[in-house]
Amino acid sequence: MTKKYDFKSIEKKWQTIWEQEKLFDTTIDKTKKKFFGLIEFPYPSGAGLHVGHPRSFTAMDIISRKRRMQGYNVLFPIGFDAFGLPTERYAIKAGIHPAVATKQNIENFTRQLKSMGFSFNWGGVINTTDPRYYKWTQWMFIQMFKAGLAYKGEETISWCPECKIGIANEELENGHCERCGSEVVKKKKSAWILKMQSYSDKLIEGLKSVDFPENIKKMQIDWIGKSTGSEIDFEIKDTNEKLKIFTTRPDTIFGATYMVISPEHPLIEKLSSKIKNLDAVKDYQSKASKKSDFERTQLQKNKTGVKIEGLVVINPFNKKEIPIYTSDYVLMGYGTGAIMAVPAHDDRDYEFAKKFNIPMIEVIAGGNINETAYTKDGPHINSEFLNGLNNEEAINKINTEIEKLGIGKQSVKYKMTDWVFTRQRYWGEPIPMVYCEKCGWVPLDEKDLPLTLPDVSDYMPTDEGLSPLAKATDWVNTTCPHCGGPAKRETDTMPTWAGSSWYYLRYMDPHNDKEFASKEALNYWGQVDWYEGGTEHVTRHLLYSRFWHKALYDMGLVPYDEPYKKRSVHGMILAENGEKMSKSKGNVVNPDTIVSQYGADTLRIYEMFIGPFDQAAAWSTNSMIGIYRFLNRVFDLTEKVKDIPMTQKDTQIIHQTIKDVSERIEEMKFNTAVSALMICSNYMGEKEAIPKTMMETFTKLLSPFAPHISDEMWEILGHNNRLAYENWPQYDEKALQTTSVNIVVSVNGKKRFETEIPTNLSEEETKEKILSLENVKEYIKGKNVKKVIVVPNKLVNLVI
RNA sequence: GCAGAUGUGGCGGAACAGGUAGACGCAAGGGACUUAAAAUCCCUCGGGCAUUCAAACGCCCGUGCCGGUUCGAUUCCGGCCAUCUGCACCA
Numbered sequence: 080m081t082k083k084y085d086f087k088s089i090e091k092k093w094q095t096i097w098e099q100e101k102l103f104d105t106t107i108d109k110t111k112k113k114f115f116g117l118i119e120f121p122y123p124s125g126a127g128l129h130v131g132h133p134r135s136f137t138a139m140d141i142i143s144r145k146r147r148m149q150g151y152n153v154l155f156p157i158g159f160d161a162f163g164l165p166t167e168r169y170a171i172k173a174g175i176h177p178a179v180a181t182k183q184n185i186e187n188f189t190r191q192l193k194s195m196g197f198s199f200n201w202g203g204v205i206n207t208t209d210p211r212y213y214k215w216t217q218w219m220f221i222q223m224f225k226a227g228l229a230y231k232g233e234e235t236i237s238w239c240p241e242c243k244i245g246i247a248n249e250e251l252e253n254g255h256c257e258r259c260g261s262e263v264v265k266k267k268k269s270a271w272i273l274k275m276q277s278y279s280d281k282l283i284e285g286l287k288s289v290d291f292p293e294n295i296k297k298m299q300i301d302w303i304g305k306s307t308g309s310e311i312d313f314e315i316k317d318t319n320e321k322l323k324i325f326t327t328r329p330d331t332i333f334g335a336t337y338m339v340i341s342p343e344h345p346l347i348e349k350l351s352s353k354i355k356n357l358d359a360v361k362d363y364q365s366k367a368s369k370k371s372d373f374e375r376t377q378l379q380k381n382k383t384g385v386k387i388e389g390l391v392v393i394n395p396f397n398k399k400e401i402p403i404y405t406s407d408y409v410l411m412g413y414g415t416g417a418i419m420a421v422p423a424h425d426d427r428d429y430e431f432a433k434k435f436n437i438p439m440i441e442v443i444a445g446g447n448i449n450e451t452a453y454t455k456d457g458p459h460i461n462s463e464f465l466n467g468l469n470n471e472e473a474i475n476k477i478n479t480e481i482e483k484l485g486i487g488k489q490s491v492k493y494k495m496t497d498w499v500f501t502r503q504r505y506w507g508e509p510i511p512m513v514y515c516e517k518c519g520w521v522p523l524d525e526k527d528l529p530l531t532l533p534d535v536s537d538y539m540p541t542d543e544g545l546s547p548l549a550k551a552t553d554w555v556n557t558t559c560p561h562c563g564g565p566a567k568r569e570t571d572t573m574p575t576w577a578g579s580s581w582y583y584l585r586y587m588d589p590h591n592d593k594e595f596a597s598k599e600a601l602n603y604w605g606q607v608d609w610y611e612g613g614t615e616h617v618t619r620h621l622l623y624s625r626f627w628h629k630a631l632y633d634m635g636l637v638p639y640d641e642p643y644k645k646r647s648v649h650g651m652i653l654a655e656n657g658e659k660m661s662k663s664k665g666n667v668v669n670p671d672t673i674v675s676q677y678g679a680d681t682l683r684i685y686e687m688f689i690g691p692f693d694q695a696a697a698w699s700t701n702s703m704i705g706i707y708r709f710l711n712r713v714f715d716l717t718e719k720v721k722d723i724p725m726t727q728k729d730t731q732i733i734h735q736t737i738k739d740v741s742e743r744i745e746e747m748k749f750n751t752a753v754s755a756l757m758i759c760s761n762y763m764g765e766k767e768a769i770p771k772t773m774m775e776t777f778t779k780l781l782s783p784f785a786p787h788i789s790d791e792m793w794e795i796l797g798h799n800n801r802l803a804y805e806n807w808p809q810y811d812e813k814a815l816q817t818t819s820v821n822i823v824v825s826v827n828g829k830k831r832f833e834t835e836i837p838t839n840l841s842e843e844e845t846k847e848k849i850l851s852l853e854n855v856k857e858y859i860k861g862k863n864v865k866k867v868i869v870v871p872n873k874l875v876n877l878v879i
Numbered sequence: 880g881c882a883g884a885u886g887u888g889g890c891g892g893a894a895c896a897g898g899u900a901g902a903c904g905c906a907a908g909g910g911a912c913u914u915a916a917a918a919u920c921c922c923u924c925g926g927g928c929a930u931u932c933a934a935a936c937g938c939c940c941g942u943g944c945c946g947g948u949u950c951g952a953u954u955c956c957g958g959c960c961a962u963c964u965g966c967a968c969c970a
Contacts, residue, residue, distance in 0.1 A: 294883055298965060301882070306969075326970060339970090382968080406968095413969045420970085426880085427968055494969050614964075688904075690891060694884090695963075702891060705904045711919090751893070754903035761903090823899045828951035830899055868950055874898050878950045 084714035086678030090787040094193060102803055103155070104202035107603050111152035115604050116143045117583055117643075119612040119620070120158045120205075123184035125169050128191040129660065130668045130686070130698060131652040137683045137784075138649065138692060138749060139611045140197045144783035145744055147198070148807035154604055155198055156586035158205035159185050163575045164242065167506035171538050177506040181208055191670060195679045196786050198803065203589035207578030208506075212585060214529035215595035216577050217511040219631065220500075221522040224512070228274045228630055231520055234499060235343075235412070238266035243540040244503055245270060265368060268544070271510060271571065273498040275626050279303050281640075282625055290645040292693075295617050302618040304494025309478055310415060311487035313338065313392035316400065318350060322392050325414030325492060328421065329481065330473035333462040334442035335419040336432065338392055338403045339384070342367040343411040347387070355389035360405060367407040382408050382431045395486050396463065406431065414492050423448045443470070498623065500574060503546040505538040507572030515559035515566035524560050530568075546570045579620055580627035583607050583642060602638055610643040613651075621646070647747060650695040652686070657697050668698055680785035681707045687749035687784060706753075710788055713760050713781065717795045721768040730814050732762050733773050737810035740780045749784075756781055771796065776808045823874040824849060826858055842869040849875045 097103065118139045121132060143155035161181045170177040185206060192199065205212055223229045238245055241261035245268055256262075283303055286296045308327035315322055322338060340346060342364045351357055363385040384406030391400045401419075408427055409418055422432030423439040429452035432439055439448055442462045446453020459465040464480075465473045481487045501510070511523040511530045523530055533554035538547050548570040549555060559566035581595070587604040588596035612621075621643075628642040653659060654666035661667065673682045685703045690696040725733070736759040743752035759777055763769050775796055782789035782802040793802050819835045822845065836848050846869050849855055859879055866878040 294965090297883075301966065304966095304969060308970080324970085328970080408968045408970090410969070418970045425970070427970075430968095492969075494966095618965085688891090696891080699891070699905075702905045708919095709904085750891090751903080754893075757903055821899080825899085825951075828898090828949090833899065866950065868898090870898055874951090876898080876950055 084711045084788070086680065086710075086788070087675075089791045090194075090196065090679050093787045093790045094196060096790075097196075097198075097801075097803075098193075098201070100801070101202060102801060103198040103200055105152070105154050105156075105200040107600065108152045109603065111150065113154065113604060113608075114143070114146040114151040115154045115583075115587075115606070115608045116146070117156070117586075117607045117610045119610075119616060120160050120579070120582060121188060122163060122165075123159045123161050123181065123188045124165055125180070125184055126662060126667070127184075127187050128670050129652075130670050130673070131660070133195055133670060133682060134652055134686045134689075134692075135611050135613070135649045136192075136195070136197055137686055138647075138747060139609070140683075141687070141744055141749070141783040142609060142611075144198055144786065144803065145741075145807060147803055148779070148783075148805055150806075153198075154586065155200060156203055156205075156589075157192065157197070157199040157201070158582060158586065159188065159207065160575070160579045160582070161185065161206055161208040162507045162573075162578060164244075164504065164506070167504060167538055170506070177538070178208065181206075194674050195670070195683065198786070200586075203586060205582060205585050205589050207508075207582065210529040210531050211592065213508040213578065215585065216508050216573065216581070217523075217528050217530060218525060218595065219581060219627070220573070220577075221511055221525065221528075222634055222636070223273060223630055224520075224522050226630070226634055228277075229500065230272055230274070232270060232272045233267060234270045234272065235265050235267050238264050238268070238544070240264060243544055245499060245501060266544075268501075270499050270501040271512075271569070273500045273626075275498040275623075276493055276495055278626050278629055279305060279493045279495055281629055282622065285625065285629065285641050289641050289643060291643075292646070292648060295614075295621075295646060295648060298614075298617050299622055302495060302622065305491060306493075307489065307491050309481060309487055310490045311395070311419070311481060313395065313401070313419070315346075315350070316391045316393055318353065318390075320346065320350060322346065322403070322417055323415045323487075324417045324419050325490060326419055328424065328470075328474070329477045329487075330459065330462075330465060330468075330470060331421040331424050331442050332394065332396060332419065332477060333465070334421040334423050334440045335394065335401060336422060336440060337420045337437050338401055339406050339409045339418050339420050339428075339431070340387075340403060341409045341411040341416040342405050342407055344405070344416045346417075347405065350390060353389050354387055356385070356387070359385050360387055363405060370407065382406060382427070382434055384408070384431065384435065386435070395484060396480070402437075404431075404435070412496065413494065422452065424452055424454055426452045426454065428452070495622075498626070500577070501571040502574050503540045503544055504572055505532070505535065505547045507574065508577055509548065509572055510569040512569040513557060513559060513566045514569065515562060515564055517564055518559055518561040518566075520569075521559055521561045521566070527560070532572075546572060548572065576620060576623045580624040581631070583610075583624075584628075584631075584637065606639050606644045607642060609645045609647065611647050611649065614648050617648075648693055650691070650693055652689070653695055653697045655698055655700075660698075668700070673700075673703070677703060677707045678710075678787070680710055680788050684710070684753055684784050688753045690750060692747045692749055709757055709760065710785060712764060714788060714792065716760065716763055716769060716774065717792055719763075719766065719769045720771050720774045720796065723768060723770050725770045725773050727818075729770060729773050731817060732759060733776050734810040734814040735759075736780060737776065737808045738815065741807070741810070744783070753784065756784070778802070779805055779808055820872045822849065822872075824852075824855065825874065825876045827878060828876060831858060838872060840871065842871055845869050845871060845875060 116139050118136050143153050147153045166177050166180050170180045207213060220229060239256035239261050241259045242256060283300055283305060286299065306327055308325055309329040310323055310325050311329060312321040312323050347360060354360055384404045387403045387405055390403050392403060394401055409416065420428040422428040422437060423441045424443055440461055441448050442459055443453060443457040444460050445455060445457030456470045459468050459473050465476060468476060478489055509530045509532055511528060513521050513523065515521055533548065533551040535547050535551050540547055541549055555568050555570060557566055557568055584596050588600035591597055624642060628637060629640055631637045632640040658664060670682060681703060685706045688706060736755055739755035740752050778789050778792045779802060790802050817838055820838050821833050822836050823833050824831050832854055834852065840848065846867050859877060862879040864877055864879050868876040
């Protein structure tokens with residue numbers, strides 16, 4: 080009787096069994112080695128799962144399933160990162176509560192994820208919008224506040240006029256809001272801020288101890304943007320004020336022909352009485368403030384500015400007077416908001432100087448400053464005591480002089496700013512802080528956590544940009560936890576990145592209502608062993624959560640100073656034409672369609688087969704049919720299984736397959752792992768009868784990729800247990816050996832023919848064997864063999 | 880502009896401590912089965928030349944372009960070109 084591969088009933092059957100048996104539910108088991116595999120938990124949008132999700136999820140599911148079979152106690156958890164603007168928007172539009180929308184979306188995601196057969200720890204699902212979860216997000220915020228890591232500041236923030244929300248630098252795309260695409264403007268707002276910049280060095284340093292791809296490390300290092308330079312004070316002539324500038328090239332100080340201060344620089348206000356063209360300066364200031372970040376970047380190549388008449392600084396080394404300009408190419412938010420401009424040796428200064436006809440002084444030889452700024456190394460000229468020195472020597476020398484004169488010091492600056500931890504939105508964690516006229520900002524008592532979101536009738540921010548929570552006056556008005564007097568609650572909520580900054584810790588102990596996770600769980604599960612996710616989160620989520628974790632570590636709350644031991648990244652799944660999949664383009668593929676047409680196992684393997692895991696890949700429903708055929712053939716193989724011993728060739732093939740599949744999973748070369756399985760199944764397909772042990776081993780190797788069909792086949796092969804906890808096959812190096820090998824014979828590097836000889840002949844033996852061949856005699860007849868190159872078991876090259 | 884990555888058949892892609900280029904799969908063409916179609920199975924499948932009834936065999940070219948190192952280069956080195964990703968006036 081031929082049994083057909085009926086994926087629908089097979090997948091349903093096994094998903095039900097796994098669920099009933101709670102096969103993948105995880106608890107601490109100290110008798111086993113642990114493995115903590117993590118995928119970035121999804122944002123449960125109304126659109127449902129995207130075909131991009133299964134690429135990453137299947138990869139980690141394969142690794143987790145393999146680890147389980149290798150005897151590890153595996154934690155492979157799932158949860159939902161559910162606070163955020165899209166849900167709030169949807170809720171406003173549909174007129175339902177965001178919590179209701181979230182619940183529906185999570186249900187839909189859960190159904191979809193279960194239909195894919197992922198071996199998640201379904202007993203420990205978390206949801207960042209659950210008060211039992213965000214209680215601990217709030218608790219951690221309070222700990223940071225107490226440790227001095229969170230403060231309320233007045234900050235110039237990027238403001239999206241469309242979303243009415245403050246935007247962190249990380250959420251900007253070319254000066255546009257990454258959500259709605261509007262141009263962002265500058266706005267002063269009071270905001271909660273986390274002192275992330277103070278962790279810059281630790282975040283760079285910590286990368287040494289973790290296994291991240293090099294380019295990911297580099298992206299984080301570049302994002303943090305550490306640069307070492309010097310701060311130098313320039314006296315402002317006829318005043319008591321000094322202009323403090325920051326430069327990485329103090330050695331070029333003799334080439335400074337003008338200074339630039341940012342339009343927001345406080346000195347303009349302070350010395351306004353001395354400025355002769357105050358109107359022009361003020362006018363420029365107001366124009367600059369109205370420019371969006373987008374305009375500023377667009378105008379990169381077209382510098383603007385105004386000379387500040389009436390103010391000059393004195394070069395401390397040659398006492399020359401230097402004029403001051405204000406220009407928005409100098410940013411108040413970086414360094415000291417002021418620079419010394421050396422047009423001969425800096426591209427930006429060069430451009431500005433050309434436009435404003437400012438003279439240049441060449442101080443490093445080697446370039447041609449008539450054409451372009453020279454920014455490379457060379458001997459210093461026109462620089463008094465620095466003449467003749469190279470860049471490094473000159474920098475050291477000038478720094479010594481600067482310190483001797485007491486006019487500055489070496490200093491380190493970072494591009495990465497502190498984390499603006501405030502959103503004027505409803506659908507986020509309430510910030511557990513209260514403002515009291517007498518006591519200032521006071522955190523809630525921990526026993527009063529969680530501080531839950533109040534019910535409000537409308538989720539729009541106020542026109543002044545206050546969070547909708549401000550409208551819930553009953554909720555806002557409270558008493559001070561410190562003095563008991565009247566006080567008001569903070570009405571801003573936390574950004575989306577809050578809940579995701581520590582979720583992996585909650586996974587270790589998801590139901591604990593005494594602590595965010597017990598010490599026992601934190602110690603047992605330790606670091607995340609392998610964290611799989613997308614590149615788009617490298618400078619946002621990944622950096623935030625590393626910071627958050629390090630802060631917890633410094634407070635003694637977690638036992639390791641880095642959360643993730645190893646990180647891998649996957650490429651995006653693109654639409655068939657190579658474009659990004661997006662709702663607006665209408666080219667989104669819904670995994671549900673594929674699962675119902677071909678089955679989850681086919682979709683899983685297809686996504687692994689589609690191309691190199693770390694590279695982008697274009698979807699092709701057409702190509703998926705090949706995987707479906709493969710699984711059908713594999714299923715049919717069970718009919719040919721007999722209780723017979725394996726031949727030597729069988730042994731060699733199956734051991735080669737064990738080796739290839741095992742190694743390639745570890746290297747995330749899933750596409751070639753699948754092809755190794757195909758080669759093995761093609762081989763078995765040609766046989767009259769397949770030895771049972773061979774088929775069993777093959778089924779085990781297939782199971783992480785296609786768990787449903789594998790458990791079904793395992794049952795057909797006469798087993799009544801689950802493959803998930805069977806032993807992962809081991810290969811034997813000796814079994815891989817063949818008795819004869821093909822040797823390529825080439826002449827002068829060109830392949831001529833191949834021939835079979837016994838395996839493992841020595842170089843001498845191979846040479847003899849080959850030279851005695853009739854073919855070879857033909858080729859070398861009448862010619863002079865200069866050299867014979869032998870690569871044992873591979874090739875012989877005759878040089879004639 | 881800076882940094883990183885990638886360029887291989889009609890397509891997705893294999894093979895890189897230098898050693899048979901095109902594994903595996905898709906598409907295409909031919910055949911078998913069928914009344915027919917689908918499904919399935921078998922064969923062919925980078926380009927060119929010559930030979931042949933036909934096939935095999937044979938020879939030449941071919942891994943973005945130009946050069947170099949080497950007995951031998953998709954792989955290493957130098958210089959270009961193109962595409963993608965990240966960052967972007969950070970002094």
